Amino acid sequence: MFNNFFHRMASPKHFYRLAGILIPWLAVPCLLLTLAGLYYGLVKAPPDYQQGDSYRIMFIHVPAAWMSMFIYVVMAGAGAIGLIWRIKLAEMVAISSAPIGASFTFLALVTGSIWGKPMWGTWWVWDARLTSELILLFLYLGVIALNNAIDDKRMAARAVAILALVGVINIPIIHYSVEWWNTLHQGPTVTKFDKPSIHLSMLIPLLLMAVAFKLYYAFVVLMRARCEVLDRERNSGWVKELAEKT
Amino acid sequence: MNLEEFFNMGGYAVYVWSSYGIALLVLLVNIIAPLRQRKKLLHGIAATARRRARRNA
Structure with missing residues (x-):
């Protein structure tokens, strides 16, 4: 019974339909949480006693940085599943994740840079945290470029999965970089083992935005994966039928 | 907080x-x-299908 369930789930046609139903159910909560997060982050939370209002960049910067790593792990995991079990759907999720992950990495870098200018007095320093995050961006761009360079979709998926898996080594480096090396970048405040050293009024919008970004990734990756399905299954009957109706 | 401050x-x-x-x-x-x-994609697929149908007609 379980086998049957997984096979149906992984069938492109079934996935396409199911994803179409799921997308609005993810997008609407995402929008609501974003609005709540913006309200609590920009209006309700008090200014920081050291950084004034500039710290509000954190509500974009930190969730974006978390997503940049989370999506990478999902992409590499999906790539591995595609590589081992040859599940087409996993390949599609892996490749659909790359541009979204690249976007969040770009956002983490840019907002960090904009935040760094008034706080550190510089847009950029070549320290471990910033450099390893920049490498993450190049890994994403490498995945996208490699996928585009190989015409055969299944072959491309295998190559991409291997590149993504090798790049996983960068994830713990990003995470621990602020502890292993001296840096301008501040240490973790939320994921510390004892109590988080952040006030509740700032933690709430941060977590709201973090969940909103997770939901955003979920529905955007489904949107992209649906396009992948259409592209790969363009010769199957149900796709032609669907295309003729539009 | 007023709007200007915001x-x-x-x-x-x-x-x-x-x-x-x-x-x-x-x-x-x-x-x-x-x-x-x-x-x-959907437009492209539909166009290809129409071309094929014409050729076979």
Whole structure:
């Protein structure tokens, strides 16, 4: 019974339909949480006693940085599943994740840079945290470029999965970089083992935005994966039928 | 807090609002891109099907 369930789930046609139903159910909560997060982050939370209002960049910067790593792990995991079990759907999720992950990495870098200018007095320093995050961006761009360079979709998926898996080594480096090396970048405040050293009024919008970004990734990756399905299954009957109706 | 204070962001307006603006832009582009791609794919597939049907007729 379980086998049957997984096979149906992984069938492109079934996935396409199911994803179409799921997308609005993810997008609407995402929008609501974003609005709540913006309200609590920009209006309700008090200014920081050291950084004034500039710290509000954190509500974009930190969730974006978390997503940049989370999506990478999902992409590499999906790539591995595609590589081992040859599940087409996993390949599609892996490749659909790359541009979204690249976007969040770009956002983490840019907002960090904009935040760094008034706080550190510089847009950029070549320290471990910033450099390893920049490498993450190049890994994403490498995945996208490699996928585009190989015409055969299944072959491309295998190559991409291997590149993504090798790049996983960068994830713990990003995470621990602020502890292993001296840096301008501040240490973790939320994921510390004892109590988080952040006030509740700032933690709430941060977590709201973090969940909103997770939901955003979920529905955007489904949107992209649906396009992948259409592209790969363009010769199957149900796709032609669907295309003729539009 | 009044509206002017809100937009001024304690003197950090340029930094805060440009961060939020860029984020909004990037997130919107990521939604629009697959919407457009889907439309393009479906149109392309339909056009190919029509061409084939004509050739076989």
